[in-house]
Every structure is written in C-alpha cells, then in structure tokens.
Amino acid sequence: MQLQVKTILNAIQHFPGFVYQEVRLRCRRGHPRCIEIRLEPHQGVRAKCSECRQPAPGYDRLPERSWLFVPLWGIVTRFFYAPRRVECPTHGIVVEHIPWSQGKRPVSVAMMCFLSQWARRLSWRETARAFGTSWECVYRSVEWFVSWGLAHRKLEQVHAIGVDEIHWGKSHRADHFLTVIYQIDSHCRRLLWVGKRRTQATLRRGLTTLGAEVVQGLRFVCSDMWRPYLNVIAAQAGQALQVLDRFHITMHLNQALDQVRRAESGRLRAAASVQAARLKDMRWKLLRRGSRVRGKARAQLGTLLRSKLATARAWMLKETFQHFWHYRSLTWAGYFLDYWTERALRSRLEPMKRVARMLRTHQELLLNWFRAKGEISSGVVEGLNNKIRVVTRRSYGFRTYEAMEIALYHTLGRLPEPKLTHRFC
Ligand SMILES: [Zn+2]
Numbered sequence: 001m002q003l004q005v006k007t008i009l010n011a012i013q014h015f016p017g018f019v020y021q022e023v024r025l026r027c028r029r030g031h032p033r034c035i036e037i038r039l040e041p042h043q044g045v046r047a048k049c050s051e052c053r054q055p056a057p058g059y060d061r062l063p064e065r066s067w068l069f070v071p072l073w074g075i076v077t078r079f080f081y082a083p084r085r086v087e088c089p090t091h092g093i094v095v096e097h098i099p100w101s102q103g104k105r106p107v108s109v110a111m112m113c114f115l116s117q118w119a120r121r122l123s124w125r126e127t128a129r130a131f132g133t134s135w136e137c138v139y140r141s142v143e144w145f146v147s148w149g150l151a152h153r154k155l156e157q158v159h160a161i162g163v164d165e166i167h168w169g170k171s172h173r174a175d176h177f178l179t180v181i182y183q184i185d186s187h188c189r190r191l192l193w194v195g196k197r198r199t200q201a202t203l204r205r206g207l208t209t210l211g212a213e214v215v216q217g218l219r220f221v222c223s224d225m226w227r228p229y230l231n232v233i234a235a236q237a238g239q240a241l242q243v244l245d246r247f248h249i250t251m252h253l254n255q256a257l258d259q260v261r262r263a264e265s266g267r268l269r270a271a272a273s274v275q276a277a278r279l280k281d282m283r284w285k286l287l288r289r290g291s292r293v294r295g296k297a298r299a300q301l302g303t304l305l306r307s308k309l310a311t312a313r314a315w316m317l318k319e320t321f322q323h324f325w326h327y328r329s330l331t332w333a334g335y336f337l338d339y340w341t342e343r344a345l346r347s348r349l350e351p352m353k354r355v356a357r358m359l360r361t362h363q364e365l366l367l368n369w370f371r372a373k374g375e376i377s378s379g380v381v382e383g384l385n386n387k388i389r390v391v392t393r394r395s396y397g398f399r400t401y402e403a404m405e406i407a408l409y410h411t412l413g414r415l416p417e418p419k420l421t422h423r424f425c
Helices: 005-012 109-121 124-130 135-152 200-210 212-216 227-236 246-270 274-279 283-287 295-306 310-326 330-345 350-361 363-371 378-397 401-412
Strands: 018-028 031-041 058-061 065-072 075-081 084-088 092-095 160-167 177-185 188-196 220-223 241-244
Touching: 005 018, 005 031, 065 109, 109 124, 109 135, 109 401, 124 135, 135 401, 160 227, 160 378, 177 200, 177 378, 188 200, 188 378, 188 401, 200 212, 200 227, 220 227, 227 241, 241 363, 246 274, 246 283, 246 310, 246 350, 246 378, 274 295, 283 295, 295 310, 310 330, 310 350, 330 350, 330 363, 350 363, 378 401
Parallel strands: 031 075, 160 220, 220 241
Antiparallel strands: 018 031, 058 084, 065 075, 084 092, 160 177, 177 188
C-alpha cells in the first residue's frame, strides 16, 4: 500500500464526522511553501451545535477558513474548511462544533499544544523561529494552553503554601512587584497563583481565587516578614501555622552584611586605606555559607576575618545565626535567638541591628519554624523562588506583565494538559 499524507492524518488525528478531502503542496519557484489540507463534513453525519454539542439541522455554510497545523517536514501546514451553521432548537443559529478549532483562533488545537510544549524547552522567540511562526502566535497558543490548564486543575490536598514577593523588570514601582502563592507540600510543589503588586489587596485576591475550601484547609503558611502578607494570612487563614522560613531570614542577613561591606568599602577607599584591598571582590565569598567557601577563596576570607573590619564582625553574626536552624528544642532555639539578637544589637552595625529588631518583633512566627519542623523544608521555598526568578528574568523580552504571568503558570504551575490522540512532540 502506498503511504499517503491522508493515511497519516487519519492515523494521528481522526475527527469523527469529518474527512480529509485533499492534500496539496504549494510551491513557489520550485520550493515547497505550504501544505494545504482540505477537510469536508462526512456525508450523512449531522453537524453539532458548538454550544451544546448536540446534532442539529443545517442552516448554511460560511466562507472557508484556515488553521495553522503542526508543520510536516518543516513545511508550514494549514487546514482549510468551510464551517457550517446549524439551527439548534435551544441556541438558535450558531456555527457548528469544529473539534480542531478554538473559537476564532487561527491555530489548530494540536498546533497550540505543540507550540506550548516546545515553549517550555525553548524561549518563545526560539520556538517561533524553529517552527516558522511568530512570537505572537506562540504567546497566544501558550495563553490558551494555560487557561485550559487553570480551568481543569484540581486544588485538592493543599496543606502548605508559601507566599512570596518577587521583583521583576527594571524599575522599583509598585507595579514591578509580584505576589506569588505556591504549594509546598511534599507530594506536590507548584505555583498556584501570581498577581501584580504586593499589597494586602493582592494577597486577598489570590486567596479568593484559590477558594474558601483551599484556604480553610491550610495547615502551614510560609512567608517573609512583609507586614501586608502577615496581616492577611492571620485574618483569613487563622487556623494555619504561620512560619517565617529559613530562606528569607538568610536573605535578610545577607542583605545586611552586604550593606555593611559596601559602606565600609566606600569609607576605606575614600581614606585611601590599605585595608580597602581586603574587601575587593569579596561579595560572593562573604554571602555564601561559610562551610561552602573553599580553596583560595577560603584563605582570602580568613585574612579578611582576622582583620578588625566591620565586615568581618557582620560576617560572624550572619554565620553564627545558622546555628539557630539546627536546634531541636523550641526553648533552646528561643534562648539562642535572645542571645544572638542581644549581640547583634550591641554590634554597632546598623543594618545588623535592624535585622535583630525585625527578628525580635517576629519572634513567635520565627519559632513556628520549629513547631512545623519536618513538615516544611526550606529548600522547597528557595527552589521555587529561584525558578520563578529564572522565568521573570527571561521575561525581560516579554515586556508585558500578562505574558510573564502566563509563562510562570506555564513553567511552574504543573497544569493538566488537553489530551490529543497523538503526541506531536
Ligand atoms: Zn445548542
């Protein structure tokens, strides 16, 4: 038997009630430009109403439309079909149900899924280039794919969530912050919601989207010390244990240390001190966890720490705080916190004192980390936070907030996907 394109099409995408009529190759100056696939209604099968999917009597036929299909051998491939209109007893005169089509979109469902799946492995721009289409087309396809996934996802067994703020773009306007909610249960880690800004209203909007059932079923809520979030969480998910996680506290300590280093470095350079050289290129060596600094960097760090510099004292404070997370007893962890904040407050390092005051204000929430021990791993919060940053940075090319929001759900939402009879990639 000779293999025809129609045979392949019937094998991978057979639409009951429709037949592949003809397949044509269009050439320009001897080069293949486009494969045109014409479909026709199956004789004797009545068209279905697009609203209720019930067979209905025919009314008339609309002009031919085209849909972009998955490219064959790298050649742009299109479906051509003239949709029928039906007279549905309930819905009146409407266009028929077309299984490969979604509303007025000029791209077939199979192609939208195909592009979306590639858009997870490549950037949107690369996806468009690889399959001979536009960035806009990839964007619209992923948009549809994500909205399908969001409409079909199940929000069951959500017990632990993390709430985070992410900065994106270049300016520091309020619009350039995002609030993200992710699920951090050990059985499922995913992005649940993302919204613009980081106000109480933003988080309230997010929790409303998740629904009262999810919010009332929460047992742990992890977040940073951002007041608007703490307020909303306390008011709406009062039954859940509110936890300040290790990742965020470490971030605050690192920021404080970096402020001390920058200020001191500036002072020393202004005074043309020989000590200035000690602080040069030390940023990452200082911010890393001490046990992870090795080799030559270790020796440089050692020299810096033996000096009487403020940066050295700030580093010691940052590093000592790591002990806090290893306590088993809540009481001893509490004692350690008192001891550490006491030392930080007497350190004469303003950024460190600020962190100490913040930790004292939120002592109870901080100690909740021990009450939730074993249930929440700080690695998860950090991991999701990092992944989100990867997407938001790549999204500089996206320019619009909407596109980035879609990209976030697409890569981190673990959304269900529409089922096709054939996997195209
Ligand atoms: Zn109907």
